[in-house]
Amino acid sequence: MIDPNILRTDPDRIRESQRRRGESVEVVDLLIAADIAKRSSAQEFDDLRNQQKVLGKQMGPLQGALKKATDDATKAQAQSEVDALMEQATILADAVKAADAHADEVARTADKLWLQISNLVNLDSPVGGEADFTILDVVGEPRDFTKEGFEPKDHLDIGEHLDAIDTVRGAKVSGSRFFYLKGIGAQLEFALLNLAMQQAVSNGFIPMITPAIVLPSAMEGTGFLGQAAENVYRLEEDDVYLVGTSEVPLAAYHSDEIIDVNQLPIRYAGWSSCFRREAGSYGKDTRGIIRVHQFDKVEMFVFTTPDQAEAEHQRLLQWERDFIEALEIPYRVIDVATGDLGSSASRKFDIEAWIPTQGAYREITSTSNTNEFQARRLKIRMRDGDKTSPLATLNGTLCAMPRIIVAIFENHQQADGSVRIPKALQPFLGGKTSFTPPA
């Protein structure tokens, strides 16, 4: 959620953000009304409760006096005082109960509306839908296969030729959009994991292996139960969720905590399986492993101060670029448009790798600045002197396995069907320089 003060002092900023996202603007007005109602009903409850407490404080001594009374006159006197007080208290108790129930209800309404407000978009983000991104940079030269004299094969052909990817058996065992990484394929993933972790650690990240199942509070807190909910697997029986990214367990790791500002930034590199329902993507990327229900990913996640968030966002982007460049993959960087940010991000940069057989750049990493949005929901604060305030969280993909493997296979394939191994990866593959089919 965003700073409630903005709602009270500058609601137009929120309206503008919602408008740029293509989301409800009316909800802002509903929320303003609900916010006022919430505060006034809470005030009513406070007052009544205060009266009840004041009354309650008189009750003890009075009953004590009643007990100690020896003669009938004082006893009767005390008794009548107790009775009168009790009568008042009973009436008040009902009023308190009613006010409490009302305040609760009103607060719930307001809270629910708050969850419908997405993070404030960064005003520098391009406005529009999925196609309205701006291109920030293009790096590397796509290979000219015509000039090289052969037709590039797609990653699945290559993967099958190398006996590295098996989607047929994936589908047999688990259904469509599941796959096996086998032999070279599995080794490649381990090599990528090690390269990614080595880079992350040298950049000050703490490696983390996270749970892949989380409670609703973690999902809610990271903002994945809004529009993104349809893509989340839920285990009904236990009321838990499979994470679509380790961003969720990493963000929630410090939930309900107050972190000393001197410890920031805290950087984690999380490794976990990721699960996505891919609802509403029927027919898209049905071939190969570009869009799958389960994959592994190394994710960078940072807790920092809000004033450092934008600079950190640039650093995350740079680290993503470093990794892609180490793998010698041509790519471009895009500034994602407001309509395609997701509810948590204020700004998002995607890196898209060149995929030769598609003649297109396809998303392989994504880094988001969520400012204080997730931290507010997850109650993660920082202590600066005697002040506590929400901190900022950011996330960025370091290495999403299937898509990186796709990019490596397609971009580094050779005419003879082998795949060249980029230098940076060779130390993690026993010094091997190319992938060839198993004997």
Place this chain on the structure above:
RNA sequence: GGCGAGGUGGCGGAGCGGCCGAUCGCAGCCGCCUUGAAAGCGGCCGUGGGGAAACUCACCGGGGGUUCAAAUCCCUCCCUCGCCGCCA
């Protein structure tokens, strides 16, 4: 899965149903003392909401209940620890 014990402020650890947002110790902060430090002494020392402020309300694992009044009694769920069973 079964039985037992327990969940209180950064940590430890109290808390007859009203005087408890909570005694005390440690850690931390400020001051005094000291050439400096330690010790000692004095003070401060949870989080959040509302309010300009005075002040006020909420929170003692979560939720519900009893009561005029709940950290304290009842129900329920969760978690931690111990033992047993089962499985890695």
